[in-house]
Amino acid sequence: MKRWARVSSAAVLVATLxxxxxxxxxxxxxxxxxxxxxxxxxxxxxxxxxxxKLFEAKYxxxxxxxxxxxxxxxxxxxxxxxxxxxxxxxMMMDYAYIRNYVKNNFLxxxxxxxxxxxxxxxxVNPADLQGGKVNGKLYAINIGDNAPAMLYDPQLFKKAGxxxxxxxxxxxxxxxVATQIRNKLGKQGVYxxxxxxxxxxxxxxxxxxxxxTLYNAQGTGLGYKDDSLLANFFAxxxxxxxxxxxxxxxxxxxxxxxxxxLIVHGKCPFLxxxxxxAVYISEAAGKNLKLLPLPTLPGxxxxxxxxxSALWSATTQSKHLDADLKWIDFFTNDLQAQLTFGAxxxxxxSQKVQQHLYTRLGPLYRTEYDYIQYVKKHSRPIDPPDPPxxxxxxxxxxxxxxxVNYLQTTPEAAAQQFRxxxxxxxxxxx
Amino acid sequence: MTTNxxxxxxxxxxxxxxxxxxxxxxxAYSFIAPWLLGxxxxxxxPMIVSFLLSFTQYSVTSAxxxxxxxxxxxxxxVDPQFWIALGVxxxxxxxxxxxxxxxxxxxxxxxxxxxxxxxxxRTIFYVPSLIGGSVAxxxxxxxLFGLNGAVNNIxxxxxxxxxxxxxxxxxxxxxxxxxxxxxxxGSPMLIFLAGLRQIPKExxxxxxxxxxxxxxxxxxxxxxxxxxxxFFNLVMQLIHGFTTFTQSYLITSGGPLNRTLFYALYLYQxxxxxxxxxxxxxxxxxxxAIVGTATALVFKSSSAWVYxxxxxxx
Numbered sequence: 001m002k003r004w005a006r007v008s009s010a011a012v013l014v015a016t017l018x019x020x021x022x023x024x025x026x027x028x029x030x031x032x033x034x035x036x037x038x039x040x041x042x043x044x045x046x047x048x049x050x051x052x053k054l055f056e057a058k059y060x061x062x063x064x065x066x067x068x069x070x071x072x073x074x075x076x077x078x079x080x081x082x083x084x085x086x087x088x089x090x091m092m093m094d095y096a097y098i099r100n101y102v103k104n105n106f107l108x109x110x111x112x113x114x115x116x117x118x119x120x121x122x123x124v125n126p127a128d129l130q131g132g133k134v135n136g137k138l139y140a141i142n143i144g145d146n147a148p149a150m151l152y153d154p155q156l157f158k159k160a161g162x163x164x165x166x167x168x169x170x171x172x173x174x175x176x177v178a179t180q181i182r183n184k185l186g187k188q189g190v191y192x193x194x195x196x197x198x199x200x201x202x203x204x205x206x207x208x209x210x211x212x213t214l215y216n217a218q219g220t221g222l223g224y225k226d227d228s229l230l231a232n233f234f235a236x237x238x239x240x241x242x243x244x245x246x247x248x249x250x251x252x253x254x255x256x257x258x259x260x261x262l263i264v265h266g267k268c269p270f271l272x273x274x275x276x277x278a279v280y281i282s283e284a285a286g287k288n289l290k291l292l293p294l295p296t297l298p299g300x301x302x303x304x305x306x307x308x309s310a311l312w313s314a315t316t317q318s319k320h321l322d323a324d325l326k327w328i329d330f331f332t333n334d335l336q337a338q339l340t341f342g343a344x345x346x347x348x349x350s351q352k353v354q355q356h357l358y359t360r361l362g363p364l365y366r367t368e369y370d371y372i373q374y375v376k377k378h379s380r381p382i383d384p385p386d387p388p389x390x391x392x393x394x395x396x397x398x399x400x401x402x403x404v405n406y407l408q409t410t411p412e413a414a415a416q417q418f419r420x421x422x423x424x425x426x427x428x429x430x
Numbered sequence: 431m432t433t434n435x436x437x438x439x440x441x442x443x444x445x446x447x448x449x450x451x452x453x454x455x456x457x458a459y460s461f462i463a464p465w466l467l468g469x470x471x472x473x474x475x476p477m478i479v480s481f482l483l484s485f486t487q488y489s490v491t492s493a494x495x496x497x498x499x500x501x502x503x504x505x506x507x508v509d510p511q512f513w514i515a516l517g518v519x520x521x522x523x524x525x526x527x528x529x530x531x532x533x534x535x536x537x538x539x540x541x542x543x544x545x546x547x548x549x550x551x552r553t554i555f556y557v558p559s560l561i562g563g564s565v566a567x568x569x570x571x572x573x574l575f576g577l578n579g580a581v582n583n584i585x586x587x588x589x590x591x592x593x594x595x596x597x598x599x600x601x602x603x604x605x606x607x608x609x610x611x612x613x614x615x616g617s618p619m620l621i622f623l624a625g626l627r628q629i630p631k632e633x634x635x636x637x638x639x640x641x642x643x644x645x646x647x648x649x650x651x652x653x654x655x656x657x658x659x660x661f662f663n664l665v666m667q668l669i670h671g672f673t674t675f676t677q678s679y680l681i682t683s684g685g686p687l688n689r690t691l692f693y694a695l696y697l698y699q700x701x702x703x704x705x706x707x708x709x710x711x712x713x714x715x716x717x718x719a720i721v722g723t724a725t726a727l728v729f730k731s732s733s734a735w736v737y738x739x740x741x742x743x744x
Contacts, residue, residue: 253598
């Protein structure tokens with residue numbers, strides 16, 4: 001009995017020590033398993049999992065092991081996996097990170113595979129591949145086109161009896177319209193506008209209209225010299241808050257998800273978004289929201305730009321490049337897959353897919369598609385990717401912007417403070 | 431002081447003893463081996479690595495670059511956020527720790543008696559400590575203290591005053607977090623309860639005979655007899671307080687206006703948002719030094735106010 005116990009406990013010990021892979025090898029078959037990682041939300045995740053089912057049905061010998069999380073956690077996880085030599089086979093890439101990943105040799109150069117047809121790009125406008133290129137080589141395939149936009153609620157405009165601004169409207173028009181709506185519907189708790197998270201979109205846009213950029217070309221400092229630019233920008237929003245037109249931070253500060261935004265609850269006519277968010281937010285709101293471009297600067301330049309909202313990359317740490325390429329090709333070109341995915345990441349790059357979706361997806365997709373067509377005519381190429389310290393700069397900016405919105409500082413002081421702190425960050429980062 | 435030293439037996443067969451001792455050690459170490467292995471691999475190892483990394487610039491994806499003391503110099507000279515985070519954390523610790531101790535002692539006193547169902551109450555009061563650090567509770571707190579949260583509804587109902595967005599208001603945000611950690615008073619409460627049981631009943635009886643009322647008994651008997659427990663709880667809560675992270679990460683993300691930017695959150699931002707791992711490691715070592723100093727000061731002061739029964743002059 002005693003001996004039996006000893007033997008069995010030894011057996012248990014051995015079994016627990018055996019690495020999991022050993023078991024996997026014992027039932028080896030012809031199938032390969034690839035890990036695919038993306039960032040998303042509930043809707044994107046559900047759709048992506050359905051696309052994966054379709055992919056596995058088409059290629060029965062490929063299994064997909066999905067890895068998905070919110071964008072906030074995605075890069076923490078990917079960077080850690082990259083450092084540990086454990087990247088997924090296919091990963092979702094972002095414009096902000098692609099240079100760094102290429103520099104560290106984490107991504108496979110896909111140029112030869114688009115030439116030999118492994119990834120079919122004949123239906124793609126070459127301009128739409130640009131976002132995945134680094135030094136002339138293609139490291140990532142664009143999933144969908146995106147652009148900064150103003151989402152608006154036509155019903156709220158109707159209710160207030162205020163006409164919707166036409167594309168080409170100016171910054172002054174925006175303030176005027178917001179004030180009118182606030183005056184008409186303020187008693188019902190409706191605000192005219194929100195002071196948005198400006199560093200990712202509105203402030204770079206504001207600079208681009210003046211032919212400037214947020215960062216300089218080398219990514220070693222700020223791209224603008226005159227602090228009165230930022231001061232004026234801050235003043236624009238602060239004035240709207242002071243007048244009670246824009247929602248104060250006590251109202252906006254605790255909004256943590258786009259589906260909880262004021263526009264969803266009918267408390268604000270506008271929301272500053274990326275165009276691909278239109279469908280998601282409209283569905284959350286249960287109403288037909290529409291897209292407008294951002295306000296223009298009379299005599300200024302086109303500030304808008306088109307950005308790949310996300311891209312697919314195969315990693316150099318993958319051992320199944322064939323399967324990786326099949327996934328990227330399938331996702332880019334398969335009509336059923338694209339219909340299932342529903343353009344969650346913006347307008348797909350294949351023109352065949354675009355035509356297929358235009359009549360089959362809802363009116364919101366057509367709004368989005370038409371908006372991207374408009375932007376293509378009224379935009380300039382995207383600024384160079386953000387330098388690595390950008391995440392720190394963003395944090396600095398939003399803290400300072402908060403102080404402005406809480407009326408704790410003057411726009412001038414805030415603008416100077418931003419420059420000071422940003423310069424320290426640049427010095428540390430280099 | 432009574433001596434209770436065990437007389438040392440003469441070693442008749444020293445070699446046998448040594449062999450036996452080796453065997454004893456071998457057995458003892460093999461029993462703690464799993465823990466020891468974990469401790470070396472997952473605590474000591476990373477600590478050494480983090481110490482080395484604190485002298486580098488390390489963006490996680492590319493190799494660390496040795497930069498000497500620059501991280502430390504930068505933290506103290508050009509980083510205003512560091513001082514903000516330190517200030518917020520100190521304020522949080524200084525306010526929340528005494529309040530939490532007082533509150534947990536008060537609840538422990540209530541639950542010390544021997545009335546019906548006291549076991550159930552003890553369990554119920556411990557529940558917040560079990561779930562307090564969870565995401566669900568953080569989300570609940572956001573809702574409770576939000577603009578349309580339950581707290582404001584209650585205020586409206588009771589006093590007819592509209593409330594504020596407590597979490598988004600720079601003047602109240604920290605207080606909502608302090609309230610949350612005080613609410614998690616379970617573990618110090620349990621330790622206080624155990625301490626209260628240790629106090630000899632005779633002391634109270636003697637005091638009652640001498641005509642001491644409840645307040646006098648509390649301050650003259652309960653508190654002095656509990657000081658070792660208070661000391662222990664103080665040290666533990668101090669360390670907890672300095673390393674508080676979850677609450678501000680989940681509920682306020684450090685805002686509004688950095689009013690809840692806890693040190694641990696600031697460190698996390700550098701490590702996992704800015705991917706400035708070297709800087710984050712330097713911040714971690716400074717935190718260790720600060721917590722160590724604070725703990726040492728409390729230890730130093732303990733001889734003045736902590737009373738051990740065994741020290742009673744014999």
